[in-house]
Amino acid sequence: MDAPVRIAMIGNGFMGAAHSQGWRVAPRFFPIPPVEMAVMVGRDAEKNARLARKWGWAxxxxxxEAAMTRDDIDIVDIVTPGDTHCELAIAALEAGKHVLCEKPLANTVDEARxxxxxxxxxxxxxxxxxxGFTxxxxxxxxxxxxxxxxxxxGTVRQVRAxxxxxWLADPDSPMTWRLDKAKAGSGALGDIxxxxxxxxxxLTGQRVDAVSGTVQTFVSERPLMAAGRGLGGTADADAPRGQVTVDDYAAFVGRFDGxxxxxxxxxxxxxGRKNALRVEVYGDRGAVVFDLEDMNAVQWYDATAPSDRQGFTRILATEPEHPYLSAWWPAGHTLGYEHGFVHQAKDLVEAVVSATxxxxxxxxxxxxxxxxxxxxxxxxDGSAWVSTREA
Known part of the structure; x- marks a missing residue:
């Protein structure tokens, strides 16, 4: 339990920062072995060296390939665009390394299989x-x-997710790899x-086994030259434009196997929605709602309560009895986005140590x-229903 767990991270973008935070903090708050952030790999040597120093990589x-085949590496963390996931993950597994791979797992069903x-x-x-479904x-x-x-x-009847x-509402927001199907696989559908x-x-313990859906690309071309930073950077509207090859919006209905x-x-x-993930689960005895824009709380409706006492109750999830919270702050002191990556690192290290x-x-x-x-x-093809089961 005292031997350090050594990490090699492949990639250094937005998720590289988030995963670095997770690896750095997890052993300082949870009773897991020390984590050694051994090496971070990126294509641009100068940029990668600068970010490695900033985020704490040795x-x-x-x-x-050289990083993931090192004898002193235990876990390979893949935070690159989706078109590289399959090759990198399989190579790391075949080299005998445990693997954490960002979502979605791959760009195609065949790669994921x-x-x-x-x-x-x-x-x-x-x-x-x-x-990494964090x-x-x-x-x-x-x-x-x-x-x-x-x-x-009670019995789950309906789910709304x-x-x-x-960040792409402005048609002059610049092209990124996330808008290129060859690199990203899909757009809003796969990304979020x-x-x-x-x-x-x-949340439900059920799996979607048939769907009927539609997708739409609202802006088909975007400026190639970015003059900003982050997901929603700006660009010169007169710059050369590239073709958007993924969806901007997706909607579907699904049948769950339960x-x-x-x-x-x-x-x-x-x-107006910056990062709004919301899942509502309705059953015959009540409802539970999780909303990432109110990420420290759960909304619960108890349909079995007397009619004059019914209504959604907001449960603040900050008590030490709540998941993960005993390692953090006194009750009422909330957590943020980055803590999910800390918990992810903690859970994976525990799994590796226990061989689970x-x-x-x-x-x-x-x-x-x-x-x-x-x-x-x-x-x-406008199909009413398409099965998600293996052929």
């Missing part, structure tokens, strides 16, 4: 793999799951819709990928 490199099969083979030799680790979201599992809503952002799908399934029906939305054009399969697994990521693929196929 070394910076440009060779992913290959990754899940590689993880299954690796698991036979004690090598573990996990996909919102599962928000304490209020996990509390919502526990409440639903314990019968707080949406993830709304607006994957989170809504995973969280809805995680009998519930669901509606899902994902948008990067929802003006972490969740969500690559098989879970593959299942979400099948849902994404089914939505795209339904939208493409």
């Amino acid at each position: 070394e910076a490199g440009v060779d992913a 290959r990754m899940a099969e590689a993880a299954e083979r690796a698991a036979r030799h004690g090598v573990l793999a996990m996909v 919102y599962r680790r928000v304490p209020a979201a996990e509390l919502a799951r526990q409440m639903i599992a314990s019968g707080a809503v 949406q993830y709304m952002q607006d 819709g994957a989170h809504a799908i995973d969280l809805a399934q995680h 009998g519930a029906l669901g509606s899902f939305e994902a948008s990067r054009f929802a003006t 399969q972490p969740s969500p697994s690559f098989a879970d990521g593959y299942q979400v990928q099948r849902v994404l693929d089914a939505v795209e196929r339904s939208a493409a």
